[in-house]
Amino acid sequence: MTTTHIPSGLRPHFQEYDLPSLDLDRDADLIIQRTLEYGTWDEIRWLVASYGVDRVRTFVRVRGERMLSRVTFNYWRKLLRIHRWRHSPFANEAREVWMY
Incomplete structure (x- = not known):
């Protein structure tokens, strides 16, 4: 178990969790x-220092389309x-639900 020391600026974005x-x-x-x-550049630097750029890239490639906002x-x-990523199987369907 690796304890986390989430930067204080990010703490409001984890309010439903016991940090x-x-x-x-x-x-x-x-x-x-x-x-x-939600992170600032300093918090992004902390993220890369904690996980490495390859782990962050893998997250964006494998889970990003589903777990991050489109923008x-x-x-x-x-x-x-x-340039290649795992497409969410529900990307279009989820957006269409709210169009009716």
């Missing part, structure tokens, strides 16, 4: 998702030069 119980390894996807979505996913996909 001391979050684990860097077990909760990596959650921590990466919230940091990419955030496209921003990080372009910034990290990700």
